[in-house]
Amino acid sequence: MPKKKGKKKASNADFTINDCANAPKPVGRVKKSVEIETGPEKTWEDLQDDDFDIIEESNADGTKNFVYKKKRNQSKNESENNDTGIEYPEIVWYLISPYIKPEEVGNFARINKATYAITKRESFWRALYKRYCQNNPKLPEKLRIENSYKLYGLRQRVIRALYHTYEVFVKKILQQATQESRPHQLVKRRCVNVWYCKGQTYWFVYFKLKKANVDTRVKSLDFIEELGRIDANPEMDSQVMQVTCQNFYEVPPLMGMTLSSVSMVLSQGFRHHRLHLGFNTGHYNVSRNVIPECTVVIDTVVNILVYDWWHPKYPNFENRLPLMDEESLPVLKKDFFTSCNRDLGL
Known part of the structure; x- marks a missing residue:
């Protein structure tokens, strides 16, 4: 006797390559069966005002009605927007500043407000001068600041001194002369x-x-x-x-x-x-x-x-x-x- 045809049960098992390779007909894209968990339907009394917004919608016939729409997860969005990385104290940037090369001073100043404030200090430019310019025989006398305590225009004088003594800047001058x-x-x-x-x-x-x-x-x-x-x-x-x-x-x-x-x-x-x-x-x-x-x-x-x-x-x-x-x-x-x-x- 022929077997009775029954309803096929939805299977959650993944299909294999054999299902497609040995199939009598060409097999298209097979969709997996997904079980959707549905909870108990809530009544209007169970809905909380904090989770929904009342929005006015206009219909095609010109009538208007008010509907409840679920709010977005604001806590998650706020956490993503506020995730700006680790904020280090200013003392950390101050300890890093002596190792900044002259050609990287601009990039260092653009990191944050703390690094920008460090490049405004007298100690930063005097330390830069001491590392690359002090006691250099190529430095003109008018740009020496060993015995000068004048603050006005200190940054300008140090930068001009670096173009006499710092090798990277000297090569830059030579390249411009050939152009x-x-x-x-x-x-x-x-x-x-x-x-x-x-x-x-x-x-x-x-x-x-x-x-x-x-x-x-x-x-x-x-x-x-x-x-x-x-x-x-x-x-x-x-x-x-x-x-x-x-x-x-x-x-x-x-x-x-x-x-x-x-x-x-x-x-x-x-x-x-x-x-x-x-x-x-x-x-x-x-x-x-x-x-x-x-x-x-x-x-x-x-x-x-x-x-x-x-x-x-x-x-x-x-x-x-x-x-x-x-x-x-x-x-x-x-x-x-x-x-x-x-x-x-x-």
Whole structure:
């Protein structure tokens, strides 16, 4: 007698490769049977207000009704959002700071507020100077701070000293010397000063340019606070363009004007270059379509170099407190040309 057909029981066992390999028909994706545990259905009286929100929903026919929707697990979400890692005390970062290399100081300061505060301390920069700069014969006398207790601009002086003594920074200077300078990157900077320097063979024309300050508000300075500013740097956002040429070219006064255009072409004879610099009276009217109000042309150009404030050949002056506007202070010293010739080895 044939067997009676009965209902197949749902099996929770996993299917094997043999079930597919020896099957008479191609077998598609087999779904596992999953048992869903359902608890006893709760009545409206059993529901707690803390677990559900009352939300108003609109139906297709325009009617509205209120429904209960379960809240998300806020405790779990809050724990995930607040999981920011281990917060170490400041003393741990202070003990790590003496082992930070000069090229990693910026990354160290961006870790958290504690590391940023450490890079604002006098002890941090003096320790950096002691490890890499102290008693180094290559360090100029004007950058030595062994017997100096001045806090104003300490960070700037240590960084400039590192570019004379620290091997990684010295190699960076040598690599920049072999690369082609890009004077067009100085466009939209304000001219602070222009001066000349006569060498044995060539003339040197210097243009000191600074980024335009968008914030024109005058800030009241506290003399005591300024004296203790370790990170003070009057030369910040300033660059000096050195133009080396065979002949002397007179440049009109450009202080306060904005560099609007830079172009360089071959001069007659194809032995040198001719530099064209365009200046306008404000950074707001600097664009490609505006004709420069003042054009400076320097012929027989041999070389153009751009120096940042930390470069060893950047003409840094003594750090003074900014009690007045920088343009009202004398920019050049009496012995500037003598010191400039000494730095250039002329």
